[in-house]
Amino acid sequence: MSKDETYDLVVIGGGPAGYAAAIRAGQMQKKVACVELERAGGTCLNWGCIPSKALLRAAETYESIQSAGTFGIEVGDVKVDFGKVMDRSRKVADQMGRGIEFLFKKNKVDYFLGRGRINSPGAVEVTEGKDKGTRLQARNIMVATGCRARRLPGLEVDGRRVMTSREALAMKTMPKSIAIIGGGAIGVEFAYFLQTLGSEVTLIEMLPRIVPLEDEEISQALTRSFKKQGMKIRADSKVENVNVKKNSVTLDILRKDKKESIEVESVLLSIGVTPNTDGLLSDKVRLDTERDYIKVDEHYQTSIPGIYAAGDIIGPPWLAHVATWEAIQAVNGIFGHAAPKRLKDYPACTYCHPQLASVGITEAAAREAGIDYKIGKFPFSASGKAVAINAPQGFVKLVLGRKYGEVLGAHVIGADATELIAEYVLAMKAEITADEVHSTIHAHPTMSEALMEAAASAYDEAIHI
């Protein structure tokens, strides 16, 4: 094999880490290949973030129609064609998938469909799929195979009675009732979507509160809002005895010593993820791992020189933007463009209604760490924009260092939360204090003023509360 046929980089996996790595290498005029088992874009684009946002927008639209009367708009019969709702979501995913394929072409990324296996450092083989048998020589390899939804041992995922998020994104009909096991971001997004369109949702979380990674007050506010929407919430609860029947599923829910039995049409498992390592390595290759996640150093290099890894496969927080960010850092490092960095603070967003977004630590974490902190807080009910657009629910909460006012954490619940968080992510990255955010002019009337007023409130200088 001539030198020309050796790739500068072969990426295994075409999701947010993999496709970004491949495109970034292509931008740097490197000879690069991407091996993807299913479709470019990976889980996020095909079976995660993107199609779910399309569904959530449908639910939001439905909700805004329901409340149109508030604005003086009278609406006749409203009918949801669930099949069409799901179809549009698939079309959006398909469109974005084609987009990535286009970007591969534009950036001269060779795109192989199939399962990539590392036979030895520098050698990748496609062992399954359309391009099975293809062998690639590589100066560098990046593993970006991501994760897949975790299942419950002994509970078969049949796509109808029992689903993970993947099957739920391909539902043909809406279950009249559903038990969602796991109250993290994915669980609450599906819960909001289905409850809004008319399904009877029971949301079950093992930990004491839903969205357990969020600040406690955010968690409480979401719980209140969901209950008001009619959802049944069972926190601090374990699921036992799942019994799948022909037309329904029965579950026993154990809360402390109280047992409740429910019967639902379907069950959705949203209990976390598990890394995709099946068939990734030949018997001769061993990478150091930790709980099946691949271990990397500060250059995103694995225990074998020349083999790198980024994204969900190197462990939590399992977020698409973190995966992309890591992959770009790694590739910039591999080709000497810039020294790769590891991530310190990152935003986490949940797109139910009200939306949640956060960056940095919660108040509880600050307390437990013994940090001398103060809180800044501003409710959207005091925001002119929020009231004008009929979205007065929620608040901004900041965790600040008491002495210097540095931003330790920012937490938002309410309309546009997922967009608003960007300002505090930048503030934390650039080490901008709350006082500086407060003295920065914010357009009126916007929801973003609440970001400023929350900072001001920590100094008793908020104008509107």
Next chain:
Amino acid sequence: MSKDETYDLVVIGGGPAGYAAAIRAGQMQKKVACVELERAGGTCLNWGCIPSKALLRAAETYESIQSAGTFGIEVGDVKVDFGKVMDRSRKVADQMGRGIEFLFKKNKVDYFLGRGRINSPGAVEVTEGKDKGTRLQARNIMVATGCRARRLPGLEVDGRRVMTSREALAMKTMPKSIAIIGGGAIGVEFAYFLQTLGSEVTLIEMLPRIVPLEDEEISQALTRSFKKQGMKIRADSKVENVNVKKNSVTLDILRKDKKESIEVESVLLSIGVTPNTDGLLSDKVRLDTERDYIKVDEHYQTSIPGIYAAGDIIGPPWLAHVATWEAIQAVNGIFGHAAPKRLKDYPACTYCHPQLASVGITEAAAREAGIDYKIGKFPFSASGKAVAINAPQGFVKLVLGRKYGEVLGAHVIGADATELIAEYVLAMKAEITADEVHSTIHAHPTMSEALMEAAASAYDEAIHI
């Protein structure tokens, strides 16, 4: 009069500058009064930003109902009760007005209704209105009387055939057709609102393009979008011979040498503002002015020591958030809390659909100033979030210094633009370069990723285009 009865600060005008000044002084335990002619909140809250946002949300809701089919939601007859639309907007203004009155009480601001006149430095008299005759002694006076809509000489504003934004916010019925004279922010917001709800809108702008202060590309994109919505746009056009009849108004529109005559039900004047100085000063008091705006120094002090001014009354850009910001700076300075600053960069937002938002200079301004600049740009059509929520229109455009990548200007057109701009306002204030914004992680999938990708694109490092 005993010393106790002398106010630390008397503010004339209760709008975004005046109420913020009064509340801020109250926070600092100062004895403060606010004299307001109409209602706390001023034009912005009662007859501007806030009620208009309520109307615009109604239009957006109507538009989202019209496109609900895209999401698989079928809607029967939709009827707009225009009276209710307007009523809600008034109720929102009323609620926020009560909010300011509550904040006055909370911060121990004495609130007087009437026209405030400065009789001499340190002496304010209420000369009209409920509290007519009240005389106030003040160590410091702040003038925050703002501006009102400019009118055309010889054209009577009757509130039905001829309106300014003020009367338009109190319309009882929707005009079947309307000519909007002036294509700035207020003009285009009303144009979008009325066109969406079914009025036939002709938008007339004297300068070569609507939203003439925005970047040229933004202006062009909005023009295209408005035309697609069915609006008639007459830029580079003068209005001559306005003839008000019983049931209609006829106008001659002159574009270069081409004359067009149109007949409409109503005319809305949105041709800028004029300062409120009527009855502000007794004959013995003279403040230096420039084109009727009150001149201030770097401490917001007028030509008379102890008399300050902030907000629209000191001249453009006539934005509520600028007014509030200036007023707080001034009050912080008066009472020695912090050295007051003058504003350098500020966001400007227009809440039509698509939304516009900008901060800093346009590309044309950079070119004309001979600055060595480069452009970063990212279209929302390449954003997964934008596609998922059916909002792929618009783009982010950055004007950057070529050598250091400092942000000279940021321009956004599209969904959420008015919220997104906050990140670049902070970046400019804190002197964060485009490269730093680019390397800051942004949540996926959000519209805010476009802010990052636009920065990346200036360095040919954008992943998704």
